[in-house]
Amino acid sequence: MLIHPWDAPHDDAEWHHWLAEHDFGRLAVNGLPGEPPYVQPLHFAYDARRGEAVGHLARPNPLWAALEVNPDVLLSVVDDYVYIPGPWQAPPDVPSEHGVPTSFYAAVQLRCTARIVDDPADKAELLNRQLGHFQPEGGSARAAAGEAPYGRMLSGIRGLRLEVTDVRAKFKYAGNKVDPVRDRIATALAERGGPGDAAAREHLQRRRGA
Incomplete structure (x- = not known):
């Protein structure tokens, strides 16, 4: 991502705040030899203090074998996106039809080391953390x-602890315009x-004033 x-x-607080409110992304996992990468939609709970995101997936999910071979993954979140027509972007001294259309969006990419959680008590703890986030x-x-009521269901899932090793964040909202x-x-x-x-308008106005 450029x-x-x-x-x-x-600052870090900007993307921390945004990620706390945008908790659905896509988990990219390197595929096994000869296979393309896996891209898994995922609800997750991000904890800035611990530097990790947690989630869970069904045990039959095909990506587990690939995760066990290579736990280096990328969790990508994109939202608050809009299309901006060309005339809106035209500089003041050129015809409006010469403006260049673009996209506005916010994006955070977390590079992580994935830890698979299979212990029933640990899985329950992860589920309760997620429940506290999504259903306070x-x-x-x-x-x-x-x-x-959930104990017998724990065997049907595997937990995920995604330990963040690097972060790339972007807020593309006319930051280079007059x-x-x-x-x-x-x-x-x-x-x-x-x-x-x-x-998108809120991002544009907020970032101009910062």
Whole structure:
């Protein structure tokens, strides 16, 4: 992922905050010899203090064999993306039809070492951490090895601890444009009001003020 200086996060807190609210990504795992990489959609819970993300997958998932051979993986999260028409991007001194269209988006890539969790008690602990993240209001029983209602189901899954070894983050929101162009884009996003436009506009305005 190419990251221009104007698209880089201002600090670690920026991508930490974003990742805490964007917890569905794609786990890329190197394929076995002769096979393409595996790309697995994954809900995960990221813990900045521990430097890890946790998740789980069904035991029959075909990627386990590849993970056991090579635990070096990439967890990729992309969201708050929108298409920006060319006229919105045109510099003030050129015809609007000469503007170059582009995409706005936020992306975080976590390079990780994957640890497979098979111990029932440890899997229950990972599930409870995920439940606390995704369902903080409660309402569901806690998982515990050998106890109802979820204990007997633990054998059907394997847990994942993804220990983060490197991070690449990008917030591509007109960071290299002059203020009149940014103002035009912000106004156009508000007027269009399509999926993702409000979040993209917030990023644009926030990063300009930082």
